[in-house]
Amino acid sequence: MEIPSMDRRELFFRDIERGDIVIGRISSIREFGFFMVLICLGSGIMRDISHLEITALCPLRDVPSHSNHGDPLSYYQTGDIIRAGIKDIDRYHEKLAVSLCSSSLPPHLSGIKLGVITSEELPLYYRRSVELNSNSLESYENIMESSLGFVNPGVVEFLLEKLGIDETNPPSLMRGLQSKNFSEEDFASALRKKQSASWALKCVKIGVDYFKVGRHVDAMNEYNKALEIDKQNVEALVARGALYATKGSLNKAIEDFELALENCPTHRNARKYLCQTLVERGGQLEEEEKFLNAESYYKKALALDETFKEAEEALQKLHKYMQVILYFLLEIECCVN
Amino acid sequence: QPQLARVHFRVTRFIMEAGVKLGMQSIPIATACTIYHKFFCEINLEAYDLYLVAMSSIYLAGKVEEQHLRTRDIINVSHRYFNPSSEPLELDSRFWELRDSIVQCELLMLRVLRFQVSFQHPHKYLLHYLISLKNWLNRYSWQRTPISVTAWALLRDSYHGGLCLRFQAQHLAVAVLYLALQVYGVEVPAEGEAQKPWWQVFSDDLTKPIIDNIVSDLIQIYAMDTEIP
Numbered sequence: 001m002e003i004p005s006m007d008r009r010e011l012f013f014r015d016i017e018r019g020d021i022v023i024g025r026i027s028s029i030r031e032f033g034f035f036m037v038l039i040c041l042g043s044g045i046m047r048d049i050s051h052l053e054i055t056a057l058c059p060l061r062d063v064p065s066h067s068n069h070g071d072p073l074s075y076y077q078t079g080d081i082i083r084a085g086i087k088d089i090d091r092y093h094e095k096l097a098v099s100l101c102s103s104s105l106p107p108h109l110s111g112i113k114l115g116v117i118t119s120e121e122l123p124l125y126y127r128r129s130v131e132l133n134s135n136s137l138e139s140y141e142n143i144m145e146s147s148l149g150f151v152n153p154g155v156v157e158f159l160l161e162k163l164g165i166d167e168t169n170p171p172s173l174m175r176g177l178q179s180k181n182f183s184e185e186d187f188a189s190a191l192r193k194k195q196s197a198s199w200a201l202k203c204v205k206i207g208v209d210y211f212k213v214g215r216h217v218d219a220m221n222e223y224n225k226a227l228e229i230d231k232q233n234v235e236a237l238v239a240r241g242a243l244y245a246t247k248g249s250l251n252k253a254i255e256d257f258e259l260a261l262e263n264c265p266t267h268r269n270a271r272k273y274l275c276q277t278l279v280e281r282g283g284q285l286e287e288e289e290k291f292l293n294a295e296s297y298y299k300k301a302l303a304l305d306e307t308f309k310e311a312e313e314a315l316q317k318l319h320k321y322m323q324v325i326l327y328f329l330l331e332i333e334c335c336v337n
Numbered sequence: 338q339p340q341l342a343r344v345h346f347r348v349t350r351f352i353m354e355a356g357v358k359l360g361m362q363s364i365p366i367a368t369a370c371t372i373y374h375k376f377f378c379e380i381n382l383e384a385y386d387l388y389l390v391a392m393s394s395i396y397l398a399g400k401v402e403e404q405h406l407r408t409r410d411i412i413n414v415s416h417r418y419f420n421p422s423s424e425p426l427e428l429d430s431r432f433w434e435l436r437d438s439i440v441q442c443e444l445l446m447l448r449v450l451r452f453q454v455s456f457q458h459p460h461k462y463l464l465h466y467l468i469s470l471k472n473w474l475n476r477y478s479w480q481r482t483p484i485s486v487t488a489w490a491l492l493r494d495s496y497h498g499g500l501c502l503r504f505q506a507q508h509l510a511v512a513v514l515y516l517a518l519q520v521y522g523v524e525v526p527a528e529g530e531a532q533k534p535w536w537q538v539f540s541d542d543l544t545k546p547i548i549d550n551i552v553s554d555l556i557q558i559y560a561m562d563t564e565i566p
Binding site for chain 2: 001003004008011014044045047125139140144150155156159160162163164165167170171172173175176177179182186188189191192194195198199202
């Protein structure tokens with residue numbers, strides 16, 4: 001913008017805050033501290049201030065010592081590039097005091113290293129500014145367009161976040177486009193969900209019709225189709241579970257019923273069929289003499305529906321049987337002893 | 338022709354609303370609107386169903402900007418837009434016909450536009466300008482006024498008209514920033530003392546008359562918003 005230095009100085013002293021990071025070059029070292037001429041800013045407002053000839057003082061007490069003995073200042077030389085934190089500002093007299101202690105920085109910047117830095121560590125914007133000033137043929141636009149960041153596909157997202165613009169609730173100055181007035185139900189994802197459930201239900205109905213006339217393979221196809229459209233469709237799961245149970249694949253049936261019940265805990269048929277199948281499976285396990293396993297199935301069924309008589313009866317019968325066996329075992333033991 | 342502008346306003350409004358409901362980002366929506374506007378520069382209005390062209394623009398833009406959309410979602414959102422509170426469409430022949438027409442229209446549009454459907458949008462430029470300006474403004478002034486969000490909103494809204502076809506991307510970006518600052522009465526520091534206006538720093542070949550043209554077009558678009566119910 002080619003603004004006179006005086007105005008830029010004024011603005012600098014208006015806008016600078018304690019805790020901002022500044023970068024400068026040591027111009028002279030005294031017993032009480034060192035002076036540095038500021039080059040640019042490292043946080044907050046990023047500006048190139050190298051032409052403003054602003055000097056800051058870093059007092060001795062704000063220079064951390066690098067060894068156990070000797071003068072902390074002996075570590076530094078004129079011409080060193082220093083990164084420091086602003087400690088005190090006298091805006092009226094345009095005086096600045098800086099510190100090399102990390103305590104002068106705000107918490108979110110406390111990880112940044114203060115002290116001597118190399119010219120590679122100078123901020124990118126400053127290096128670009130130097131390029132711009134040294135070559136009168138260069139322009140903001142040229143430097144921007146040739147920078148790596150500009151062509152990076154992620155740059156838009158990155159800058160949106162940096163500026164605090166939210167794309168999920170896009171802003172508009174049009175009355176009709178205030179997204180907060182849009183109903184959630186009109187959004188694509190909500191519509192798709194509703195539609196999937198409806199399409200899946202159609203398949204289930206066809207499947208149930210096949211099932212009723214004994215065309216089990218066709219029915220299974222329809223149920224699987226439905227579940228492909230709508231993975232957690234309750235009706236499809238219950239129907240498929242019933243089909244599995246009929247064919248004897250009790251474990252698969254139980255899986256389907258349990259998933260259905262998870263999605264819709266109030267589904268009567270899901271609960272009913274699940275209980276029945278659990279008991280049936282329990283019976284199978286009893287036949288295989290896996291009594292404890294069987295017991296857990298009966299108990300599970302009762303946990304789902306405490307009024308389920310068959311489960312109650314089966315459990316009691318099993319317990320009696322187990323008692324009888326225990327009795328016999330004890331008897332045999334006594335006889336042996 | 339104000340009548341024509343009104344018609345396009347309505348249809349681009351549809352594109353923008355559908356875009357939001359489809360979860361589209363600003364740039365793909367901008368691409369969709371640009372494709373739509375460009376198409377009707379070449380083609381006579383009466384020969385085509387404007388909303389079908391709009392839907393295909395959305396579909397095409399999703400592909401171009403790598404934010405792929407399913408035709409099913411576009412159809413669902415559009416159907417609901419025209420038939421509020423209706424039940425979702427069934428998977429019947431009508432649905433497949435709708436889908437076919439979108440895909441056919443897409444191919445037609447690509448051919449009319451000679452397959453040139455990739456554009457340089459103002460958005461990226463605007464974001465860079467905002468960052469630069471942010472460092473120049475006093476940080477409290479910046480925090481107090483929603484300049485970024487307003488400029489972004491102005492840019493988004495500009496696609497109701499064909500500004501994207503008439504002006505350079507950088508110029509549009511600067512102009513919306515200019516307008517956003519004006520709206521909040523924010524002065525760029527030391528504007529009076531500067532040799533070069535801030536907006537010319539961002540874009541060398543920009544002139545004040547161009548900015549004024551863009552701003553006046555933008556205001557006309559907002560005026561249309563109040564006239565159309």
